[in-house]
Amino acid sequence: MAKALPRSPLAPAGFPALPPVAGVRFATAEAGVRYKGRTDVMLAHLAPGSTVAGVFTRSATRSAPVLDCQAKIGADSEAGAAILVNSGNANAFTGRHGEGAVRAVTQAVADALDLPAARVFTSSTGVIGEPLPHERITAKIEELAQALSGDRFEAAARAIMTTDTFPKGAGASVEIGGKTVTIVGIAKGSGMIAPDMATMLVYIFTDAVCPRPALQALVSELSDRTFNCITVDSDTSTSDTLLMGATGASGVDVSGSEAFREALHGVMLDLAQQVVRDGEGATKFVEVAVTGATSDADARTHALAIANSPLVKTAIAGEDPNWGRVVMAVGKSGAAADRDRLSIRFGAVLVAENGWVSPSYREEDAAAHMKGQDILIGVDLGLGQGMATVWTCDLTHGYIDINADYRS
């Protein structure tokens, strides 16, 4: 089931060089949950005094690990914390067995690291509906606890991959009051996305001092502008999880720091866009920028209608500047639009304005933009000040290949 998919043509050149984050250590192991010959568990340990915040899928059928994380995330503690992630099995739709598996894993981690179980967060990603063979994971906890080390970001990013074709990491350093604060994150996911073999998981670490409520507010706000602005196929996982830990080791309090906020936004946007760049079957990276809507919420509704339209996405795959499909998507979105005020751009090319094709439009100009790897669709509603940007990819034969998995 762990298919050797070719590296996405939209992938970055390589995994970035990332500085260690004081107070955070990682280890990975081959537990054989489902995959053979690769790592499939990742343990992260955060030093005592760390604060942890999180954002989770809103799915009504969310997995046992997500429910467990949500029950724990709002509490303060001076103890350290740990994050244990396995790939290969999502422990979702597994009933009471699923809860028991989460308890077994968290307790084993708590025992090995001398933490309260309430400070151990877990994620699982992979197939749905099959019992998690948790004893394969617990058998590796001691080995993981012994191996913890500060500079294992790429190894950690690799252990949590499923249908991902490349490991995803991003980082930033920011000077605050003459001291350096570091932020590093890893992610996995090939979309919003397939619960069978893909899900979005994100773990971000910083050595900043940040009280839990402030950290939670920051993560929630920035998720709405990054991870909640990407879509591959409009499908939502039962397991989507973002956890952020702040160890405080730098001694720099970043509450209210605009510089920290901007740096964190950059890391989150980078990771979110890497998830899109690894979208199943993707050959084009697409930015949909909507302006002139009656509200930001309306702009977002239009942008997602365009980004999720199979007809828009297949036209992009075909390098076809098919602006009629953009008109269609705006029309069906349900948000306010006036046909005769609408304008549409492909890249810098003004395609349509005032409800009809622009007098200056030449199809060869738009077609040239569509041949590139980075596509921009700009839509102005001409109604107000609302704006939103979302990122997506095209819909190709590769998506069908990956997801219409013929069983014999």
Place this chain on the structure above:
Amino acid sequence: MAKALPRSPLAPAGFPALPPVAGVRFATAEAGVRYKGRTDVMLAHLAPGSTVAGVFTRSATRSAPVLDCQAKIGADSEAGAAILVNSGNANAFTGRHGEGAVRAVTQAVADALDLPAARVFTSSTGVIGEPLPHERITAKIEELAQALSGDRFEAAARAIMTTDTFPKGAGASVEIGGKTVTIVGIAKGSGMIAPDMATMLVYIFTDAVCPRPALQALVSELSDRTFNCITVDSDTSTSDTLLMGATGASGVDVSGSEAFREALHGVMLDLAQQVVRDGEGATKFVEVAVTGATSDADARTHALAIANSPLVKTAIAGEDPNWGRVVMAVGKSGAAADRDRLSIRFGAVLVAENGWVSPSYREEDAAAHMKGQDILIGVDLGLGQGMATVWTCDLTHGYIDINADYRS
């Protein structure tokens, strides 16, 4: 652009034998709007005394012909009526030119048939954003008016096709008070669907006596249970139109007749399902039946989330009984669900119940169902009495082929 697509594997054996409807006559012609070597305009004439009702797309960017129909549909008239449809050009997003084209065509039909322009309804289907060459249509109106004849259903159904791979017709006769009432309909469409080359158009005729408000109520109600319960790709056309005319020639008043209502429901459901069976690239016909929801509206939300999920649709294409993706779709729909009360069937095979895989489930049983051409996905929420059924098709390489139209 009029690609010779192979006939859908889900198509019926042939066009049905349909009885004439007294008071309705048809003609078709080759106007060369866009296609060569095939008919592309259809004229229907309804005798004086006919009532007309209609249902239209809710798109905010609807086409000029739709806006014109909507302006006319609520008025009563003793004059006859006419419907003129062209394929090849949707006259959508064509600004003021589009309104002028509608006026030119309706006036030409009104003149030729001695009708008020307010009784001439038009539809256009095909490319968006290009001016409709209406003079090619008006040049054919006299020829069409001379050729009107009562038994041209198949020819009429063929003239309005775009990416359709077969013409769609259905009919029923019903005995009321010892007299026979006839209902016949034609449709085109390969989904909800692509505005570039596909749209859903439906024309239904009966010789019943039915006052306009009663006819409108009936058509609106039954559309919600038929045409509004199908989806191919979640995309909505700017041109979707359903018009129904009742000539009264049978002398049988059907207001309040349950038998007529049932017969009309049957004709509409047949046509709606034929549209799904011609879904772009479809190889499987899929019924999604949701029960046990807190309301019918919630059931419909769940059913559409399942039917529109690219991951569910690709799994069906791959004949993969991937019930985890059904769980995912229920979870993301936004309607009420309780993971631990959910049960899922593929055909007659109970796959999951009470939040986990059923003890009786054997994957080979579900896999056998998935190999068939007609797939049933049954979901029971276990919460209440709400239910809904929708129909869709799978998502295949054929859909990508048709819609990722490479231009050189």
